[in-house]
Amino acid sequence: METVLRAQPGVRDAAAGLREYQHGDQRLIAYIVPTGDPRPDSDELRTALARTLPDYMVPVTYVTLDALPTTPNGKLDREALPTPEQQGTGPDHISPRDPVEQVLAELFAKVLGVDAHRVGVHDNFFELGGHSLLATRLIAHIRSVLLVTLSPREVFERPTVAGLAGLTRDDHGRAPLPQIRRADRDGALPLSSGQERLWFMEQLRPGVPLHNMHWGGRLYGELDAAALRAALDDVVARHEILRTVFPTRRGRPEQLVLDTLEVPWDVQDARDWSESTVKAHVEEAVRAPFDLAEGPLLRSLLLRVGAREHLLVLAVHHVVFDAWSLGILLRELAHHYRARVDRVEPALPAMLLQYADFAAWQRSWLAGKPAAEQLRYWQNRLADAPKALELPTHRPRPAIQSHHGGYELVTVPADVMSRLREVCEREGVTLFMTLLTGFKIVLAWHAGVTDIVVGTPIANRNRVELESLIGFLVNTLPLRTDLAGDPTIGELLGRVRETCLDAYANQDLPFEQIVRKVAPGRDRSRAPVIQVMFAMAHMEGREPEFPGLTIEPLDISLEISRLDMSFIVGESASGLDVGVEYNVALFDQATIARILQDYGVVLRALADWPTERHLSDLMSLVAAR
Known part of the structure; x- marks a missing residue:
């Protein structure tokens, strides 16, 4: 990133680094030494960097130094870099004009991780770096602070401070989600809907690491192994779900929170x-x-x-x-490790809710009117949908779904991504929507159909109190789009x-509730x-x-494919990394490589x-081709 910064016009030297603000908030700051006057404009730098760097690598604040x-x-003294002051704003910037716009x-600033003084009343949430997941977090914070429940569509269609302020002032008595309260710990604790599905699948395929998750890192520096182990125990003590087990009673699973639990800690000199x-x-461990x-x-x-x-x-x-x-676990592990090393x-902040409280609340919510309304939406949306997306396979589909997986990865160049962002801005869509459109086009070509249903995960943390909770909250949305009629x-x-x-x-x-209504029959050959x-x-x-440590992510593969095929896209310094996890019982590597190549061709055309x-x-x- 610093190399890219130094290459910008008007910049003689540059440095970048994370600086901690109040409440542990960390922001990526750029320090610029200009070649002379006029000095580089921070908005222009930010725009230039966004063309070649992923969002998380673009600094949010720019400080000019002599x-x-x-x-x-003679080496850079990062500890001596000054704490950044609030930055000025451009001539078109209009500051908030009343308390609602100020809030x-x-x-906006809190969710996006930018300086509040940067956010004007006509600044677009998505142009400032927002996306669908962050929009969900924004809705949760607006609900918590202003007691107004907005929809994702409203945020998307009126994505400025001024636009959303108008909606909050004209709130037509929308019913807020019921508050999550602490569940009674005297009796049995229920599983969430998603947990119940995973428990059932474990009974069908015992011993298969289908639902194992993992993280690996290469740690460079002086490690205090005792402090790290104690820090992990501290995180487990803080989050009940990490010391929860699932015994059965009368054939039904329950959540049992243990008072204490010692995490298995395998330390070896290798x-x-x-x-x-x-x-x-490593592979055995995961x-x-x-x-x-x-x-x-x-x-x-x-x-x-x-x-x-x-x-x-x-x-x-x-x-x-x-x-x-995972992000919560690693952040809190680092926090506790620092405290253990410094002996402080x-x-x-204290945990006001635990995952079991969410699970009990969800069970109550599922019995109410809002859940019934959402179920009707999904029943109507998926009515007469194809039973399955039949992509051409190299071998007959096994009678019982196999989960042995392969993995392929390609990178779409940064210049293509830059042009795709311009398309997104012109057409009023997010980058996710554009990338999904390209994917559905490729699927339509290979499957020979125009009615396409694709799943996508969503964090399902649309409430502020769920943002810091460890647990299984992720949900799956079936996205059905009809490509018929040769549209533009x-x-x-x-x-x-x-x-x-x-x-x-x-x-x-929950996705499980959708499945029960729209696909009640059990076909063990496919999801x-x-x-x-x-x-x-x-x-x-x-x-x-x-x-005292530098951490480099460790690449670990389980060689598992939960579905026929999963596309995972993510921005990097090189552009867009597109990874495909696929079922090797169905597809050869050459076919997956062809699908990836076709996807690259379609994205270039869209751009x-x-x-x-x-x-x-x-x-x-x-x-x-």
Whole structure:
């Protein structure tokens, strides 16, 4: 990133780094040494960097210095970089004009991680770096502070402070979601709807690591292993769900929260091990099955592979965890580790709710009118939908679904991504919607159909009190779009936009409830309702900092495919990384590589073609390859 900064016009030298603000908030700050006057404009720098860097690598604040501070030996002294002051605003900036706009500007800034003074009343939430997941968080904060419940569609259609202020002042008595209260701990604690589904699937496929989740990191520096282990125990003590087991009573599972639980802590000296032996130990740690009834459902492996180098691996079962939870776990682990090393008390706020409270609340919500209304929406939306998305396979589908998986990865160049963002701005869609449109076009070509149902995960944390909760909250939305009638590219984007906005407005209903109504029969050869998934990986927050340590992510593969095919896209410094997890019982590697190539071709066309061109033109382009 610093290299890209130095390459900008008017910049002689530059540095960047995370700086901590109040309440542990960390922001990425750029420090600029200009070549002279006029000095580089921060908005222009931000726009230029956004063309080549992913959102999470674009600094949110820019500080101009006469020179970068250095140590006596001439190296950059990062500790001496000053705390940034509030930055000025441009000539078109209009500050909030009343208390409602002021609150909304502050909420924009909080959710996006930018300075509140940067947010004017006509600034677009999505142009400031927002996306669908962050929009859900914004809605939760608006509900909490202003006691107004907005819909994702309203945020998308009126994405400025001024626009949303008008909606909050004209709130027509919308019923807020009922408050989540602490559940009674005297009796049995119910499972959430998602937990119950995972528990049932574990009974069908015992010993298969289908729902194992993991994280691995290579740690460089002086590690205090005792402090790290104590810090992990601190996190487990803080979150009930990490010390929860699932015994059965009369054939039904229950949540049982243990008072204490010691996380398995496997520490070994691997300095003399071969690379293959280290790899085998890591894979064993993440693939070993969990006993849901006995637990524990979290375990760790620490390998010392060098004098100042360790491998840390955490494995956890999905029934108590999701991808959002990983960010919480790592941030709190870093916080407790720092406290243990410095021998001070941790400063995290008290946990007012636990996952079991959410599970009990969800059960109550499912019995009410809002859940029934959302169920009717999904029944109507998926009525007469194809039973399955039948992509051409190399081998007959097994009678019982296989989960042995392969993985392929390609990168779409940054210049294509830059042009796609321009298309998004012109057409009023998010990057996710545009990437999903391209994916559905490729699926339509390979499957020979126009009625496409694709699943996508959604964090399901549309309330402020759920943002810091570890647990299995993620939900799956079946996104059905009809591509019939040879629509133009602009019409295609509009159809996918409507599909997504309607789904976001009905995201609270657990996917399991949808399956029970629209696909009650059990076909063990394939997943119900959706066989293909499309997900966009977002970098929520900054990487946690462990004192004295540098952490490099460790690539670990389970070689598992939960569905026929899953596309996972994520922005990187190189552009867009597109990974495909696929079922090797159905597809050969060459076919997946062809699908990836076709996807790249379609994305380039979406980036460069006029939106008046038709779907048939895109299909002809793919066919001609």
